Amino acid sequence: MATDRDRELEALRPQHEGRVMDLVEAAGVDVSQWAFRKDGSPVQNPAANPNYCYEWAFGGNGEPNLLCVWHRSMSVSDGLIVYEDCIRDLALKLDRVAIDRTNPAHVKSRARDQAKRARGFDSLLQRAFRRSEPVRIIVLQGEQRAAVEVGWETATVRFRRLDDVEWYVHAYDDDGSFRIVRGVPRADNAEATEADDEGTSPDVDENDSAPEPPPVPYLDQFSIPDAPERRENTGTSFNRSAEVRRATLARAAGVCEFCGCAGFKTASGGVYLETHHVVPLAEDGPDVEWNVVAICPNDHRRAHHGEDRDILFDSLTAALINRYPQAREILETLRTRRATQGVT
Numbered sequence: 174m175a176t177d178r179d180r181e182l183e184a185l186r187p188q189h190e191g192r193v194m195d196l197v198e199a200a201g202v203d204v205s206q207w208a209f210r211k212d213g214s215p216v217q218n219p220a221a222n223p224n225y226c227y228e229w230a231f232g233g234n235g236e237p238n239l240l241c242v243w244h245r246s247m248s249v250s251d252g253l254i255v256y257e258d259c260i261r262d263l264a265l266k267l268d269r270v271a272i273d274r275t276n277p278a279h280v281k282s283r284a285r286d287q288a289k290r291a292r293g294f295d296s297l298l299q300r301a302f303r304r305s306e307p308v309r310i311i312v313l314q315g316e317q318r319a320a321v322e323v324g325w326e327t328a329t330v331r332f333r334r335l336d337d338v339e340w341y342v343h344a345y346d347d348d349g350s351f352r353i354v355r356g357v358p359r360a361d362n363a364e365a366t367e368a369d370d371e372g373t374s375p376d377v378d379e380n381d382s383a384p385e386p387p388p389v390p391y392l393d394q395f396s397i398p399d400a401p402e403r404r405e406n407t408g409t410s411f412n413r414s415a416e417v418r419r420a421t422l423a424r425a426a427g428v429c430e431f432c433g434c435a436g437f438k439t440a441s442g443g444v445y446l447e448t449h450h451v452v453p454l455a456e457d458g459p460d461v462e463w464n465v466v467a468i469c470p471n472d473h474r475r476a477h478h479g480e481d482r483d484i485l486f487d488s489l490t491a492a493l494i495n496r497y498p499q500a501r502e503i504l505e506t507l508r509t510r511r512a513t514q515g516v517t
C-alpha cells in the first residue's frame with residue numbers, strides 16, 4: 174500500500190526535459206564559465222559545453238552543493254525519502270574499466286572521465302557532510318546503466334528537474350557509503366565539529382586549548398611555478414588533480430612515504446616533497462589518492478631512474494594497498510601487468 178511518502182517520491186519523478194545548465198543556474202550556482210573552453214575561447218552553445226554539462230556535481234565551496242541523482246536510486250526508508258549509495262565503489266569499478274587493455278580506447282577514456290565525475294560527486298558530498306551543509310538535487314529520469322556495464326554505455330537522461338526541497342547528508346562512512354535524506358536536517362551535529370580538512374571556520378569550542386598554529390603549507394613540484402621537474406618523464410603533459418595532490422601531501426604530512434625522511438623546508442616556509450604516480454599516468458595509472466605518493470626528490474628520481482626502481486615500485490604499491498584496501502584488486506592488476514611486461 175502506497176504511503177504519503179511513496180506518493181511524494183513518485184511526484185518527484187521528473188516529467189520534463191530540463192537543461193542541465195538552466196537547472197544548475199536555478200540552484201544558484203554560477204554558470205558563467207560554461208560559455209568558455211578551458212583555453213578561454215568562447216563556445217557556441219554554453220549549455221552543451223562538455224567540460225560542464227556531463228558533470229555529476231556542481232557548486233560547493235561557498236556556492237550551493239548540487240548533485241545529480243537518478244530518481245530510481247531514491248527510496249522510502251523509515252518514513253523518509255532517502256538516497257543511499259557508495260559512489261567511491263562506482264569510481265573504482267570505472268577505474269577497472271579504464272585500465273583494462275582489452276577495452277577499446279573510447280571505452281577506457283570514457284570510464285576515466287566518469288571516474289573523475291564520480292570522485293567529484295563523492296568529495297562534494299563528503300564536504301557537505303563535514304560542514305553540515307544542505308545539498309540540492311537535480312533528479313534524473315531515463316536509462317540508467319546497470320552496474321555490470323559500467324563504463325560501456327553512457328546513461329541516457331530523458332528528464333530532469335531541480336528538487337525544490339533541500340537534502341541533508343545524514344551519514345558518510347569511512348568506506349564512502351552515504352545516506353542523504355530529503356527535507357530533514359541531520360539531528361546530531363556532533364560529527365560536524367571534527368576538523369575540517371580545508372580549515373574553514375574551525376569553531377573552536379575547547380576553551381582550554383591554545384590557538385592552533387597555522388597549518389604548514391605542504392608543497393610539491395607543481396606548487397613551484399618555474400620548477401624544471403614539473404612533468405613526469407613521459408614527455409606528455411597530463412592533467413593532474415590539484416585536490417589529489419593536496420590530499421596526498423596532507424597524508425604524508427611532510428614525511429617521505431618511501432624513506433621516512435622529512436621534506437626540506439622551503440624559503441617560503443613550506444615543506445617540500447614531490448608527488449609521484451606509482452603507476453604512471455601513461456600506463457593507465459589513475460590520478461587518485463591511492464595511486465599517488467609524496468616522496469623526497471631523491472627517491473622520486475630514483476623511482477623513475479634508479480636501478481632499483483622495481484623495488485621502490487613494489488614497496489610503494491604495497492604501502493598503498495595497505496592504506497587503501499578497497500583498491501587492492503586494481504593495484505595488484507596494475508602491479509602484475511608491470512611485472513610481466515617490464516618497465517620501460
Ligand SMILES: [Zn+2]
Nearest residue numbers: 429432469472
Ligand atoms: Zn625519501
Ligand SMILES: [Zn+2]
Nearest residue numbers: 405448449450
Ligand atoms: Zn614521478
